[in-house]
Amino acid sequence: MTTDAIVMPTTELDLEKVLLSGQTFRWQRDDQGWWISPIGSDGTILRAQQESGVLYVEACGGRAKDIAALYFHAGTSLLSLRDRWLSDDALELAVAIDNSPGLRIVRQDPVECLFSFLCSSAAPIHRIRRCVDGMSRLLGRDLGVHHGVQLWAFPEVERLAGVLRADLDSLGLGFRGRYIGDAARMVVERGGSHWLASLRSATYEEAKLELVQIPGVGEKVADCVCLFSLDKHQAVPIDVHMARVARRKFDECRDVKSITPKAYETFSGSFRARFGEFAGWAQQYFFYAEIERRGLWDQELGRHRPKPLSP
DNA sequence: CTCGCACCTCA
DNA sequence: GAGGTGCGA
Numbered sequence: 420m421t422t423d424a425i426v427m428p429t430t431e432l433d434l435e436k437v438l439l440s441g442q443t444f445r446w447q448r449d450d451q452g453w454w455i456s457p458i459g460s461d462g463t464i465l466r467a468q469q470e471s472g473v474l475y476v477e478a479c480g481g482r483a484k485d486i487a488a489l490y491f492h493a494g495t496s497l498l499s500l501r502d503r504w505l506s507d508d509a510l511e512l513a514v515a516i517d518n519s520p521g522l523r524i525v526r527q528d529p530v531e532c533l534f535s536f537l538c539s540s541a542a543p544i545h546r547i548r549r550c551v552d553g554m555s556r557l558l559g560r561d562l563g564v565h566h567g568v569q570l571w572a573f574p575e576v577e578r579l580a581g582v583l584r585a586d587l588d589s590l591g592l593g594f595r596g597r598y599i600g601d602a603a604r605m606v607v608e609r610g611g612s613h614w615l616a617s618l619r620s621a622t623y624e625e626a627k628l629e630l631v632q633i634p635g636v637g638e639k640v641a642d643c644v645c646l647f648s649l650d651k652h653q654a655v656p657i658d659v660h661m662a663r664v665a666r667r668k669f670d671e672c673r674d675v676k677s678i679t680p681k682a683y684e685t686f687s688g689s690f691r692a693r694f695g696e697f698a699g700w701a702q703q704y705f706f707y708a709e710i711e712r713r714g715l716w717d718q719e720l721g722r723h724r725p726k727p728l729s730p
Numbered sequence: 731c732t733c734g735c736a737c738c739t740c741a
Numbered sequence: 742g743a744g745g746t747g748c749g750a
Contacts, residue, residue: 441744536745539744539745540737540743540744540745540746541737541742541743541744541745542739542740542743542744542745543740543741543743543744544744546739546740546741547744591738591739591740592738592739593737593738593739593740594736594737594738594739594746595737595738595739595745595746596738597737597738598746634746634747635745635746635747636746637745637746637747638745638746639744639745639746640745640746656744658744658745659743659744659745660744661744676732677732677733678745679731679732679733680731680732681731681732682732706744710744715744718741719744721741
């Protein structure tokens, strides 16, 4: 296995920031301090390490450089996005980019992405990680030990389609478990992973319309799948955090309380109206900053939160 | 259309 | 009480 190098300054990619920002749930550090993760169900493994403006990558199951360039949307320059937003008079966004340099959208495997976000409702990132890991251990292909870490591929959707509710009981999915089997069966019916991936060439509206048919998939999850795996850069997932941001930012959102379907469109559409075809990327900056601002990252990632000492 | 609530754990 | 969805009122 060879190591490829991709020139990517930290203003274009901050590996740790991106991998832990709640888009993706399987990355971990190996015994050499590199980031490593299985990608999707086909046995692909990607390893990455960033050093003085260069991204070093290795892969099993393909050419590392190609896999990584796709996975990190290397063709999309944050600097150009920033310029575009600057000239569109979206100054606040240029500032948001400067406050979280190197944050970008990843391009995940659609099946893995769908089932990851199916586990995401009312769950912090560390819990989603546990669920995804559990599904992979239980139903995914054993990929062996790599640089000190045991890896499993994400389960084939056909495998998930055969799963019983009781099989998932041990994984801590909670009520989220009830959707997995039904969702997988619908995807298989439509043509499996090939069908999901084919939505990449559909329009955003078409893709979303298809996704929300899947049991357990509402607008939020559909938008996550669109943005994080189907190349729909204009998809803006709205959760309670982004709704709060929208209320602060846009007049037409100020008095919209709960996230009803109509309200969802108001929130989401406001970002699109203001930030255009890459509104989803804009959303990621505001989302990141909002979690930061509220000091929620430690909680999300399950890091030990130091208890305030008594005086 | 909007509201309220259950859904399973875990923190 | 939770970064959501689906149900009935």
